[in-house]
Amino acid sequence: MRMLIVGGTQFVGRHIVEAALANGHDVTLLHRGKTGGDLYPEARHIIADRNGDLSALEHERWDATIDVSAYQPEQVGRLADVLSTGHYTFISTVSVYADPPPGYTEDARLREDDSYGGRKVACERVTQTRFKDPLILRLPYVVGPYDHLVRFTWWVKRIAAGGEILAPGHPDEPIQLIDARDLAKWTLTMTEMPNPGIFHPSGPAERLSFGELLTAMQQGTDATLTWVDPEFLIARGVGHEDLPLWPALDEEAAVNQADPAKAINAGLTLRPLRETIEDLRNEPPQPGRLGREREAELLREWRQR
Ligand SMILES: NC(=O)c1ccc[n+]([C@@H]2O[C@H](COP(=O)([O-])OP(=O)(O)OC[C@H]3O[C@@H](n4cnc5c(N)ncnc54)[C@H](OP(=O)(O)O)[C@@H]3O)[C@@H](O)[C@H]2O)c1
Structure with missing residues (x-):
């Protein structure tokens, strides 16, 4: 063709x-x-x-x-x-x-x-x-290789680097990709x-929560996730530029809840999430987003509140 x-x-x-x-x-x-x-x-x-x-x-x-x-x-x-x-x-x-x-x-x-x-x-x-x-x-x-927007890949790399990770919002919020x-x-x-x-080819076929996504990225690393209330973060000016993909900050509340059935019935097949994550672990370091020092500072403040 x-x-x-x-x-x-x-x-x-x-x-x-x-x-x-x-x-x-x-x-x-x-x-x-x-x-x-x-x-x-x-x-x-x-x-x-x-x-x-x-x-x-x-x-x-x-x-x-x-x-x-x-x-x-x-x-x-x-x-x-x-x-x-x-x-x-x-x-x-x-x-x-x-x-x-x-x-x-x-x-x-x-x-x-x-x-x-x-x-x-x-x-x-x-x-x-x-x-x-x-x-x-x-x-x-x-999501995947070459992603210049450094969203999903940033999370994969941050979690792979290990330590305590600031996870924003509530783990049960749905996400689609x-x-x-x-x-x-x-x-x-x-x-x-x-x-x-x-x-709308909105995968995966089954519901995926943001918590399940970050937990999948955590497999095989020594990272721990600390979930921090959205109000606490928003009050400190933390947004999508710092912590990408955070579902609660998407403009439309249910945007991550599309029914993907039409695309799947039309032959869309989706690789397992872990494959995407593994492929991205070797990507070059991802600059920008929430720095490690600011993350540690926010976590300290969160514990002391
Ligand atoms: N990434 C996501 O999560 C996401 C989510 C939803 C929808 N989308 C949609 O996916 C698309 C994004 O794709 P991508 O940027 O990754 O695509 P891409 O096709 O890989 O990259 C953008 C291309 O457009 C060319 N380009 C930009 N402005 C141009 C112009 N004025 N004239 C001619 N060529 C031009 C760029 O080359 P040059 O700079 O050399 O011109 C580059 O080749 C968009 O339509 C976006 O709405 C993306």
């Missing part, structure tokens, strides 16, 4: 490119050459800003386009102006939902505001208007389906 990936050199797109190359597809990447420009010499690279001149795409034929890097509806529209052939996949997010109820499905109400999620809703609408039978994937937290490699594999399968539709 001749496949165009719009993006493809950072994280989510990078795994899609790797899966496509491994499947023997003829892959073209469109990007500006700023992020990972020397990656994938075996693929063709079109160096262009998607907000600028896209005429390089005009007289080409692709069987499938996977758009990983659109955040504004105009970006999807401009692509539709120049792509005359093939199937289109839009990578979206579960942030599109407006205060979804626990167990929400893909037909839950969407945001109408000018937030990240609201703009992705607008992108989805252009996708549905301009492309025939598109695939729209609303992603939960994506997908390994980027499982997502990439399934995305490619779905691009070949006629009329695929909209999915």
Whole structure:
């Protein structure tokens, strides 16, 4: 298959490119050459800003386009102006939902505001208007190698370093995620389906709590978890920049409670969580986030309260 990936050199797109190359597809990447420009010499690279001149795409034929890097509806529209052939996949997010109820499905109400999620809703609408039978994937937290956002990987590395770990909030809060490699594999399968539709591939299949997640990361380390009340941390200015993934700080309370059945029934398979964790233990050290000194200080204060 001749496949165009719009993006493809950072994280989510990078795994899609790797899966496509491994499947023997003829892959073209469109990007500006700023992020990972020397990656994938075996693929063709079109160096262009998607907000600028896209005429390089005009007289080409692709069987499938996977758009990983659109955040504004105009970006999807401009692509539709120049792509005359093939199937289109839009990578979206579960942030599109407006205060979804626990167990929400893909037909839950969407945001109408000018937030990240609201703009992705607008992108989805252009996708549905301009492309025939598109695939729209609303992603939960994506985890795995190359993750430049240093969220899940930060926790794996912090817990692997051992000692007393400040665990925020309540261990029973649900969390959902997908390994980027499982997502990439399934995305490619779905691009070949006629009329695929909209999915949120929010793993795992069974409920996972934040406590179970951190406990899984703790296996084989000498780390101990000390759960600290959310009010205590919030009052001290501790947020997602310090302690990523903390579910209570997600904007929509039930965002981590999507029903993944539609994606799973459509063939999504998810590797065991421990595999993802083990693969990330050897990642380079992850800078940023809550420093060890600040963590120790907060834990001391928590005990003395
Ligand atoms: N990570 C998560 O947990 C998560 C959760 C939900 C949804 N998502 C969605 O997943 C996607 C994120 O994927 P990613 O960033 O990891 O994808 P990626 O495709 O691996 O990286 C982004 C790509 O876009 C290119 N790019 C950025 N601006 C561009 C422009 N103006 N013109 C042309 N190319 C441009 C970058 O290359 P250059 O810099 O070289 O141009 C890079 O190749 C987004 O759609 C996001 O909404 C992610």
